[in-house]
Amino acid sequence: MSELDDVVAALRTAGCVYAEDEAALLIAAPGPLDELLARRIAGEPLEQVLGWAAFDGLRVKVQPGVFVPRRRSELLVRLAADGLSSNAVAIDLCCGSGALGAALLARVPGVELHACDVDLAAVRCARGNLPGAAVHVGDLWAALPDSVRGRADVVLANAPYVPTENVALMPSEARDHEPRTALDGGCDGLDVHRRIAADALTWLAPGGRLVIEVTPSQVAAAVEVFERAGLRAEVVTDDDLDATAMVGTAPAGSPRRSRHSPG
Secondary structure (H helix, E strand, O other), X not given: OOHHHHHHHHHHHOOOOOHHHHHHXXXXXXXXHHHHHHXXXXXXXXXXXXXXXXXXXXXXXXXXXXXXOOHXXXXXXXXXXXXXXXXXXXXXXXXXXXXXXXXXXXXXXXXXXXXXEOXXXXXXXXXXXXXXXXXXXXXXXXXXXXXXXXXXXXXXXXXXXXXXXXXXXXXXXXXXXXXXXXXXXXOOOOHHHHHHHHOHHHHEEEEEEEEEEEOHHHHHHHHHHHHHOOOEEEEEEEOOOXXXXXXXXXXXXXXXXXXXXXX
């Protein structure tokens, strides 16, 4: 048997569905093949083993312990980029590796991008993927500088939306190798969405948009969350990506200050 055949056989035994594709990537990757293969067989996500993930036409650096960007989140980037000018202000909340922000900058060069995450490993990774952006450490809006308040033309948020009781049902490569804070969305999966929406009008420019990922079963509740926060809610789906997104648009009038925000 060839080296490729051996690697494919080992991956198949470990239960990897796309063993042939993964084997080719592992063989081509830098580093000792036996170590890379052992990490993958042990359940580490392929992207963390390779050190990169394919996302919206880019190779995004992904470090161990950092949330792996999913292809369905490309819908958020496409929606955020639609009609966005090169001098716009954009925010990538819950940025993880910075994949969404990097893809947005690739689509709309020149955007003033601010990204943030509460996880230090994610922030370090994002800074590597977003060399021209400001990447902040902290919890949602509180991580951002006051200078951005009321100026954001678009906010992307791939916030955690898995209901707490369902986290244990996720594949082990996500459950055991990605931060819980990037997965667990609370009782119904929308706890972080509520916190984001509650202060969105404080940070969005008039007519600015909040774009956030949900599951189809969460749409009705998410629409209510957005509307209670004063946002005009729109649901967008993409069958090819198996993706559902909420777009919340701020009123065209002056931005308000939220009771949850300082000042």
